């Protein structure tokens with residue numbers, strides 16, 4: 001018995017030592033200093049208009065739910081990425097489309113204003129070369145992307161205006177079908193059998209201007225058609241692997257191989273409900289919706305810190321009651337390592353869906369990104385391979401897409 005207690009004490013001590021060693025991230029951090037670290041799906045612009053919230057302040061995910069700000073980017077050595085103009089799909093009516101148009105332009109302006117107001121710390125990037133130049137100048141890299149082309153439904157030619165103002169990546173659709181394409185998760189099923197005629201025209205226009213096409217959220221048929229139609233390689237800006245957790249929002253290995261064969265890149269998503277089986281039954285979902293009505297139907301972003309804490313506690317209790325668990329860092333690494341193995345390290349990156357539902361237990365915000373670097377080192381990847389995963393691959397893709405653009409069309413807009 002005594003021996004058993006001693007053995008337990010020794011093993012506890014050893015595991016403490018082991019975890020202390022695992023937490024020594026100095027090598028990973030030093031590596032990230034030498035490379036460019038990007039994430040291709042930062043939903044952080046949704047926080048820019050939050051009362052009292054500043055990108056320059058250090059926030060905590062458990063206090064206000066946010067995951068990206070300048071101090072935490074510094075801690076996690078995140079150099080920047082694609083900052084998203086995200087619009088939730090609403091009614092596909094003339095009024096709905098105009099509302100989405102105005103919403104998108106407002107969000108775009110907020111991103112540009114954030115960079116302008118903090119010009120010593122952030123800079124808008126529009127070309128592949130901008131990333132290294134901006135990092136060298138000691139600033140954070142702000143590429144701009146659009147998630148859901150709903151703001152372009154009323155007038156697709158607005159894409160040119162967006163391009164002029166910095167947009168360099170475009171996804172057509174979000175969680176429900178729209179005028180451009182079928183979503184992977186619309187309960188009504190496919191409406192266009194992939195892309196609509198308007199969606200196909202948008203692909204041609206994006207190719208012409210050198211805007212990276214993003215398939216994340218679209219259906220598998222859209223993936224097949226986009227890969228076929230696009231004259232340049234495409235991206236999946238925040239998508240996880242079907243082979244690790246089967247979900248309509250994830251992608252299968254055969255398609256990952258096709259993407260890579262055409263020069264494309266997949267950026268791995270960390271959103272819990274996509275990366276592990278969720279057990280989110282209709283009863284659970286109804287209870288979760290009920291929770292939000294207690295807060296007057298406001299979004300978590302609109303709550304005060306005290307209300308946010310209350311919501312987080314109640315949600316935790318709800319999850320415990322229904323046996324719903326949140327994914328862990330190890331769950332996320334499984335997707336990353338699997339996708340690297342299938343696509344090869346030159347066709348993978350990270351798009352964790354920060355401030356858009358991403359983040360897992362053990363990787364709650366961007367301050368912890370060196371854990372991923374360490375995970376890649378532990379898996380035997382070289383510094384050059386890790387540099388490609390963290391930024392090299394997506395930067396190469398931006399360059400390829402721009403090289404395939406129509407120079408006259410680009411010149412007509414930029415001059």
Ligand SMILES: [Zn+2]
Pocket residue numbers: 147217238353356
């Ligand atoms: Zn998304």
